[in-house]
Amino acid sequence: MQSICDSLPGVLSLAEARDRLVAALSPVRGVESVLSNSALGRVTAEDILTTVDFPPFSNAAMDGYAVRSVDALPGAILQVVDRVMAGAPSVAALEPGQAIRIFTGAPLPDGADAVVMQEAVVPEGETVQIRLSAPLLCGENVRFRGEELRVGERLLASGRIIRPQELGLLAQAGVATVSVRRRLRVAVLATGDELVAAGGSLGPGKIYESNRAVLLGLLADLPVEALDFGIIADDRALLGNALKLAAAEADVVITSGGASVGDADFMVELLTAKGRVEFFRVAIKPGKPFLLGHLEGTPLFGLPGNPVSMMVTFMALVKPGLETLMGLMPAEPLRWPVRAVSPIRKRPGRLEFMRGVLERHRGELFVAPLADQGSHRLTSMSVAHCLIVLPQDSCGIAAGDWVSVELLPGGERDILERPA
Ligand code: AMP
Numbered sequence: 001m002q003s004i005c006d007s008l009p010g011v012l013s014l015a016e017a018r019d020r021l022v023a024a025l026s027p028v029r030g031v032e033s034v035l036s037n038s039a040l041g042r043v044t045a046e047d048i049l050t051t052v053d054f055p056p057f058s059n060a061a062m063d064g065y066a067v068r069s070v071d072a073l074p075g076a077i078l079q080v081v082d083r084v085m086a087g088a089p090s091v092a093a094l095e096p097g098q099a100i101r102i103f104t105g106a107p108l109p110d111g112a113d114a115v116v117m118q119e120a121v122v123p124e125g126e127t128v129q130i131r132l133s134a135p136l137l138c139g140e141n142v143r144f145r146g147e148e149l150r151v152g153e154r155l156l157a158s159g160r161i162i163r164p165q166e167l168g169l170l171a172q173a174g175v176a177t178v179s180v181r182r183r184l185r186v187a188v189l190a191t192g193d194e195l196v197a198a199g200g201s202l203g204p205g206k207i208y209e210s211n212r213a214v215l216l217g218l219l220a221d222l223p224v225e226a227l228d229f230g231i232i233a234d235d236r237a238l239l240g241n242a243l244k245l246a247a248a249e250a251d252v253v254i255t256s257g258g259a260s261v262g263d264a265d266f267m268v269e270l271l272t273a274k275g276r277v278e279f280f281r282v283a284i285k286p287g288k289p290f291l292l293g294h295l296e297g298t299p300l301f302g303l304p305g306n307p308v309s310m311m312v313t314f315m316a317l318v319k320p321g322l323e324t325l326m327g328l329m330p331a332e333p334l335r336w337p338v339r340a341v342s343p344i345r346k347r348p349g350r351l352e353f354m355r356g357v358l359e360r361h362r363g364e365l366f367v368a369p370l371a372d373q374g375s376h377r378l379t380s381m382s383v384a385h386c387l388i389v390l391p392q393d394s395c396g397i398a399a400g401d402w403v404s405v406e407l408l409p410g411g412e413r414d415i416l417e418r419p420a
């Protein structure tokens, strides 16, 4: 049987393109040591082992009374012989028939193996009566030394992004500096004779350039150093020079525009002549004229110039590529099924990313595609909450069908509530 893709020679499916891209790239070398408290967002360059136990000593998980569990039978009366607060050194050992008043985080006295929470006792002078309905278990309401991690165990694996919780783990382990991969240097440039930088004046036929602003914004969320190579005219020699400079300065180059096969599109031609084209064109809409190449050993992502195409190809292909270069496992985009409010028309042949608006109705999510899906309409990326992902072979869907959506960053903020 003839497949749809046979009619598009040389065009890779998104999954093939992603696999080829990840396989064609390898992590850049270079590691640096940074203060742990400035390591947010960086990528660990080695396994980090803990030199302290988590927790470092056995302690109370509740405010209450430290006891020997065998003593704390329902109805038993125990002598309160001491009290211990969080931060205080531990107190004398507990003898049979005794209890020690204890507060959350305070060291468990020797001899004790459980804590009775304060709500389950009746204090009377120097004693407490246990009012539990069932016997206390050994270890109840106690956090034992090393139960979470022991000295020498792995606190963080190599090749992980350090998030706020990992900053906390480093702090808990008393780790002052951490070895991370150096920041990727990412060169960004836009090409097009019609492009004018903000602040310039718009002559006839000109438009303000916006792709670098979007790209620099997308890169700001990653542990990279972005290098802005500006706007380059549709001129073979000028563009060739700019690409060469960018490839020499950076670990990876991202361009926008000039990636199609029009008369003013020089990216494929230049890469073929001066470097290597890994692949060109992906069966997605928008974003088909995506290019992966190498120039003087530096990988290059050539993105289409239309603002939506540029952003979609960044999310679907450039991001996993950058993650690979950073030494991370590229993350699969998280997609989940929601019901379509209205029918969606689609021709088979390309996977489509449509801008959609989510609404919640009786706790269930529904999606509606925006009426105009033009790939020049950057406003659609601003108004949309999500991308609706329609598989390559899909011929469209009916109202009420399930479709996959991928949330746009911050898209959850504006989800509409449809009245019952
Ligand atoms: P191209 O990929 O060069 O054929 O450009 C496709 C469309 O995107 C054209 O309408 C361009 O004017 C527009 N475009 C290209 N680059 C940019 C850019 N950096 N900012 C805004 N629009 C652009």
Ligand code: MG
Binding pocket: 191, 192, 193, 234, 257, 258, 264, 305
């Ligand atoms: Mg152009």
